[in-house]
Amino acid sequence: MITLTLKEQPSVPLEAEVLSPDVTAQLSTADIRALPVYLGKRQRRVDDFFEVDGGSSDQITIRGDASRVKWLGRAMTRGRIVVDGNAGMHLGAYMSGGTIEVSGNGSDWVGAEMSGGLIRIGGNAGGQIGAAYRGSSTGMRDGTILIGGSAGLEVGMRMKRGIIAVSGPVRDFAGLQMKGGTIVLGCGAELRTGAWMIRGTIISLGPVPLMPTFSYAATYVPGFLRIYSAYLSSLGITLPFDERRGAYRRYTGDTSVPGKGEILIWAPRGA
Amino acid sequence: MLRITGGKVYDPANGVNGVVKDICIDNGRIVAPADGGSGADTSGAKAARTIDASGMLVFPGGVDVHTHVAGGALNFARGLVPENQRVARKFLHGKGRRAGLGGMTPTTFATGYLYAGMGWTTVNEAAVPILTAKHTHEELHDTPIVDKSCLLLMANNEMVLDLLEAGELERARHVVAWLIWAAKVYGVKAVNPGGVAAWKWGKNASALHESFEGYTTLTPAKIIAGLAQIVDQLQLPHPLHLHCNNLGIPGNVATTVETMKVLEGRRAHLAHLQFHAYGGDGWSNMHSEAAAVAEAFNQHSNLTCDAGAVLFGDAVTITADGPWQHLLYQLTGRKWGNLDVENETGCGIVPYVYKDRSLVNAVQWAVGLELMLLITDPWRVFLTTDHPNGGCFWRYPEIVQLLMDVEFRKAQVRRLPEVAQQRIVLADLDRQYSLYEIAIITSAGPARALGMANKGHLGVGADADVAIYPEKPNADGLLFSYPRYVLKDGEIVVEEGDVIGGSEGREFIVRPEYDGAIEDYIRPLFQQAYTMSFDNYPVSLERLRHPEQVNLSSKPE
Numbered sequence: 001m002i003t004l005t006l007k008e009q010p011s012v013p014l015e016a017e018v019l020s021p022d023v024t025a026q027l028s029t030a031d032i033r034a035l036p037v038y039l040g041k042r043q044r045r046v047d048d049f050f051e052v053d054g055g056s057s058d059q060i061t062i063r064g065d066a067s068r069v070k071w072l073g074r075a076m077t078r079g080r081i082v083v084d085g086n087a088g089m090h091l092g093a094y095m096s097g098g099t100i101e102v103s104g105n106g107s108d109w110v111g112a113e114m115s116g117g118l119i120r121i122g123g124n125a126g127g128q129i130g131a132a133y134r135g136s137s138t139g140m141r142d143g144t145i146l147i148g149g150s151a152g153l154e155v156g157m158r159m160k161r162g163i164i165a166v167s168g169p170v171r172d173f174a175g176l177q178m179k180g181g182t183i184v185l186g187c188g189a190e191l192r193t194g195a196w197m198i199r200g201t202i203i204s205l206g207p208v209p210l211m212p213t214f215s216y217a218a219t220y221v222p223g224f225l226r227i228y229s230a231y232l233s234s235l236g237i238t239l240p241f242d243e244r245r246g247a248y249r250r251y252t253g254d255t256s257v258p259g260k261g262e263i264l265i266w267a268p269r270g271a
Numbered sequence: 272m273l274r275i276t277g278g279k280v281y282d283p284a285n286g287v288n289g290v291v292k293d294i295c296i297d298n299g300r301i302v303a304p305a306d307g308g309s310g311a312d313t314s315g316a317k318a319a320r321t322i323d324a325s326g327m328l329v330f331p332g333g334v335d336v337h338t339h340v341a342g343g344a345l346n347f348a349r350g351l352v353p354e355n356q357r358v359a360r361k362f363l364h365g366k367g368r369r370a371g372l373g374g375m376t377p378t379t380f381a382t383g384y385l386y387a388g389m390g391w392t393t394v395n396e397a398a399v400p401i402l403t404a405k406h407t408h409e410e411l412h413d414t415p416i417v418d419k420s421c422l423l424l425m426a427n428n429e430m431v432l433d434l435l436e437a438g439e440l441e442r443a444r445h446v447v448a449w450l451i452w453a454a455k456v457y458g459v460k461a462v463n464p465g466g467v468a469a470w471k472w473g474k475n476a477s478a479l480h481e482s483f484e485g486y487t488t489l490t491p492a493k494i495i496a497g498l499a500q501i502v503d504q505l506q507l508p509h510p511l512h513l514h515c516n517n518l519g520i521p522g523n524v525a526t527t528v529e530t531m532k533v534l535e536g537r538r539a540h541l542a543h544l545q546f547h548a549y550g551g552d553g554w555s556n557m558h559s560e561a562a563a564v565a566e567a568f569n570q571h572s573n574l575t576c577d578a579g580a581v582l583f584g585d586a587v588t589i590t591a592d593g594p595w596q597h598l599l600y601q602l603t604g605r606k607w608g609n610l611d612v613e614n615e616t617g618c619g620i621v622p623y624v625y626k627d628r629s630l631v632n633a634v635q636w637a638v639g640l641e642l643m644l645l646i647t648d649p650w651r652v653f654l655t656t657d658h659p660n661g662g663c664f665w666r667y668p669e670i671v672q673l674l675m676d677v678e679f680r681k682a683q684v685r686r687l688p689e690v691a692q693q694r695i696v697l698a699d700l701d702r703q704y705s706l707y708e709i710a711i712i713t714s715a716g717p718a719r720a721l722g723m724a725n726k727g728h729l730g731v732g733a734d735a736d737v738a739i740y741p742e743k744p745n746a747d748g749l750l751f752s753y754p755r756y757v758l759k760d761g762e763i764v765v766e767e768g769d770v771i772g773g774s775e776g777r778e779f780i781v782r783p784e785y786d787g788a789i790e791d792y793i794r795p796l797f798q799q800a801y802t803m804s805f806d807n808y809p810v811s812l813e814r815l816r817h818p819e820q821v822n823l824s825s826k827p828e
Contacts, residue, residue, distance in 0.1 A: 135352055137605065
């Protein structure tokens with residue numbers, strides 16, 4: 001178990017992709033202290049910013065407001081990072097395994113282009129969750145991202161597989177150019193949800209303004225939701241599937257691409 | 272004085288085929304050994320340094336006759352593919368070296384290091400619109416080590432086309448010459464003659480002898496013949512550099528062969544011939560017509576060509592051929608870019624992946640190699656990938672391996688889909704390139720075609736651009752991927768495989784004769800149609816840091 005306590009806020013964002021279980025697993029405390037981080041263009045040491053406790057472990061705890069610390073857990077394949085506070089941009093980008101838990105807020109590009117593992121953020125997150133970096137054809141390829149609060153623009157942009165579940169409100173362009181996978185919206189999203197989506201599923205428990213390129217298909221409870229809901233409940237997400245309480249309105253699109261994606265909007269019975 | 276001893280020298284321009292001899296260098300040039308090459312230094316002019324090249328191959332520095340390494344279009348491509356930049360080879364800032372990125376569209380500094388790191392010392396940027404010539408020269412200045420030249424896009428320039436349509440060839444010649452000097456370039460490039468002009472109406476020019484949108488009597492054939500005649504009359508060192516009509520389209524073999532007939536009696540260089548040698552009438556029955564193209568080409572000694580070979584993997588297609596790029600975008604369904612360069616040309620960018628499981632890509636891969644094997648005279652076909660269209664220039668050693676090793680090549684053919692194997696002739700070709708022929712297609716031949724008398728050979732008086740390769744393949748199995756030494760103008764720029772810096776490299780330009788009064792003709796047209804002021808249009812000579820004006824009276828071989 002390694003504990004890193006932030007000593008002071010860096011004046012500009014600190015690039016700390018070395019703070020990953022894959023890097024620290026084999027390193028002593030002294031080695032971890034000497035790892036390079038980048039403050040702007042200047043190379044600095046981890047212990048310039050963090051008190052370091054422990055070593056040779058793939059369990060990392062980060063204490064303090066790390067909202068200016070970028071690339072935590074970049075490309076990690078195993079182990080666990082717990083952030084007791086906030087985390088900066090690109091948290092868990094390119095990760096393929098392991099777990100990241102943040103008690104506070106995340107920022108933009110959480111789990112961008114990840115291919116496995118679990119990221120759980122208690123508070124709010126920024127935009128481009130599980131998205132493709134600019135120019136890339138594919139965003140997250142697998143894995144799970146859970147956001148307790150709200151999220152920003154382009155959630156799940158070009159994602160291909162995996163699950164993103166956001167409990168709070170989500171801004172524009174959720175599921176932009178989505179190619180597969182599932183986005184669960186706990187209380188809806190703002191404009192242009194599912195724009196250019198080719199495949200994949202967006203499930204919303206709140207109202208979603210739809211683009212005219214989505215067409216209504218049916219009101220039903222898809223069979224797969226029963227299984228899906230059971231899996232999500234193990235992660236603490238509740239997805240209704242009881243037909244006595246309501247059903248899902250299914251919309252298909254985006255027909256401007258043309259795409260075979262679906263948006264399922266929960267409609268409680270009697271509402 | 273620097274002496275390279277003990278290496279096997281391949282210098283086809285001087286008929287030297289694998290002879291162990293000394294190469295002496297003084298003041299950036301190759302000089303005669305004071306001792307006549309016996310090795311025993313009797314003159315007292317002691318070599319300041321001796322490079323022991325025993326067990327190594329000594330080649331003249333490579334010359335790339337057709338590449339896209341600088342300018343507006345390439346920069347557009349760099350911006351369009353950030354995902355490639357993220358995974359590209361990194362060049363870190365260091366002593367004598369600037370930072371940069373390799374990959375499919377390398378940054379300027381990295382371009383110089385990658386070419387030199389492979390043993391190439393001269394590159395010809397093949398497509399420059401006048402409007403972005405300043406940008407191109409700025410980038411070429413930042414492309415270190417290698418010497419540069421560039422070609423001006425002319426076959427869709429409306430000013431030139433209007434004159435050709437009116438039959439005013441004399442005036443067109445003056446306009447072309449004025450434009451060449453205004454842009455400070457080395458030669459003339461024609462891309463899809465008429466097609467890009469027609470593209471501004473959403474059309475193409477696919478029939479050589481029919482007029483196209485915007486013109487009534489002018490045809491692509493007339494543009495080709497007119498420009499080839501003008502280039503010859505201006506005595507430019509490099510002939511008309513032609514990207515034929517119907518690039519990439521199944522069945523374009525007819526256009527290509529017909530173009531050769533149009534060019535009879537004129538010099539011309541046919542660019543990336545691979546993209547112009549397909550049969551069939553659609554993607555489903557597209558097949559190689561390399562044999563037909565090579566047969567016609569072999570009979571036209573007035574022509575040279577480069578392969579434009581394709582390698583499987585990622586590429587970025589960049590061309591002035593706007594209509595083709597739109598078609599390619601429709602085929603890929605991925606992102607693309609298109610530029611309209613006012614009255615001069617167009618430009619399209621489409622990122623592309625050549626897949627060995629794709630029938631079309633497999634045929635393309637084979638056609639590039641077939642052409643190089645079926646064209647009998649190595650002095651007329653040169654190694655290119657039309658970088659970055661068919662593959663990156665830093666993958667040239669892979670093509671050399673395919674040319675030199677018939678068993679390896681046949682093994683690669685057997686990995687293609689069976690349907691593809693029935694549509695190519697590569698498996699039947701047993702020719703293997705010798706080291707001597709490789710030196711021709713990578714250096715001596717392109718230098719001769721470019722009319723660069725001091726490039727591509729190791730004779731006395733030549734620029735001391737030398738690449739020294741180990742005789743045995745490197746760990747990657749390739750022979751030419753990792754030169755031990757590269758010299759540019761006598762300066763060691765690569766040592767033990769590491770780029771250790773070097774100078775900025777020159778830019779070759781020409782100043783063809785024109786009547787100064789032609790400016791009075793161009794100015795009003797220009798002010799009427801262009802978005803920039805006429806006085807800001809030409810590139811001033813001071814903008815080029817190391818220009819070298821090539822004398823036009825010395826006719827090329």
